[in-house]
Amino acid sequence: MSETTSRLVQAAMKGNRDSYGILVRNYTGFVYSLALRMTGDHHTAEDLCQETFLKGWLKLKKLEEPAAFPGWLATIARRTCLNAVEKRNRKMEIGEEEALLGNLNPTLPASYDPSRVILEEAVAQLSLRDRQLITLCYFQELSSEEVAEVMDIPAGTVRVYLHRARTQLKEILKERENELLG
Amino acid sequence: MNSWGNDLLEEKIDTMLASSVSRGSEPSGFRVKFMPRRPVFPWLTVVFVLSTALILAFLMAYWLQKQDLTGIDYSSVFSVERVFNLFSEIGSGGIISALAVILGLGGAIMAFLPEKKRPLRHML
Numbered sequence: 001m002s003e004t005t006s007r008l009v010q011a012a013m014k015g016n017r018d019s020y021g022i023l024v025r026n027y028t029g030f031v032y033s034l035a036l037r038m039t040g041d042h043h044t045a046e047d048l049c050q051e052t053f054l055k056g057w058l059k060l061k062k063l064e065e066p067a068a069f070p071g072w073l074a075t076i077a078r079r080t081c082l083n084a085v086e087k088r089n090r091k092m093e094i095g096e097e098e099a100l101l102g103n104l105n106p107t108l109p110a111s112y113d114p115s116r117v118i119l120e121e122a123v124a125q126l127s128l129r130d131r132q133l134i135t136l137c138y139f140q141e142l143s144s145e146e147v148a149e150v151m152d153i154p155a156g157t158v159r160v161y162l163h164r165a166r167t168q169l170k171e172i173l174k175e176r177e178n179e180l181l182g
Numbered sequence: 183m184n185s186w187g188n189d190l191l192e193e194k195i196d197t198m199l200a201s202s203v204s205r206g207s208e209p210s211g212f213r214v215k216f217m218p219r220r221p222v223f224p225w226l227t228v229v230f231v232l233s234t235a236l237i238l239a240f241l242m243a244y245w246l247q248k249q250d251l252t253g254i255d256y257s258s259v260f261s262v263e264r265v266f267n268l269f270s271e272i273g274s275g276g277i278i279s280a281l282a283v284i285l286g287l288g289g290a291i292m293a294f295l296p297e298k299k300r301p302l303r304h305m306l
């Protein structure tokens with residue numbers, strides 16, 4: 001995490017709303033992507049993004065180490081999204097196993113360019129766990145140890161799961177290689 | 183996250199996945215709306231209204247005590263003319279009464295005007 005971000009977090013922890021506003025702008029892309037990949041619906045993702053940042057602001061004083069902000073925010077985002085997924089599954093009366101492994105048919109924002117749509121459609125074919133892993137691992141500000149902490153699994157397991165997820169993703173995208181590289 | 187191969191497709195996937203979670207990767211036009219500021223409790227207005235009400239009550243009690251309550255004609259006591267007399271008969275004690283009435287009215291308006299009518303409140 002950069003020094004500027006660390007200063008922003010410290011200021012926000014003291015109640016500076018403008019600093020938190022900058023943090024929100026900087027992390028919206030990450031939180032939104034995580035929410036979109038976990039729920040498969042961009043309207044829900046927008047709502048969950050809002051909810052995550054609101055929870056973050058309300059709980060910010062409990063954050064002990066400013067440097068841990070990205071992981072802390074990722075944990076809030078993940079839990080918020082998991083709650084939403086569980087609530088939706090209960091409504092649809094889907095079994096847990098089915099819900100975790102079931103593929104999504106994502107609704108994506110109209111502003112996404114075609115290659116991003118291809119990527120998101122491919123990611124949506126992974127399991128819920130792999131969708132989270134792919135998103136968390138590619139977020140530059142999280143180490144694999146931090147990802148492990150967010151996911152509540154050992155760091156070694158993160159690497160194994162990530163390798164499998166990437167291989168699976170490559171297999172899916174191979175069919176659309178021309179569209180993607182062209 | 184390091185690339186997991188030299189394959190062109192793998193590189194492309196890596197780049198796209200990294201940019202999909204970076205700053206500005208959210209859909210265009212989407213902004214997190216920051217929560218509204220918690221409204222400050224209007225302590226000053228409350229104190230103003232309460233003290234005005236106390237002064238009014240005191241003056242009203244004082245004034246009532248001076249009235250001949252046995253044969254009182256309520257229609258004339260609470261008439262519009264009587265209210266206007268409060269302002270027209272400004273003497274030594276009348277000034278206080280008139281001020282109390284104005285303060286009371288102003289306080290009541292300030293306390294009960296909704297936030298949306300703030301410009302009107304400033305005009306008053």
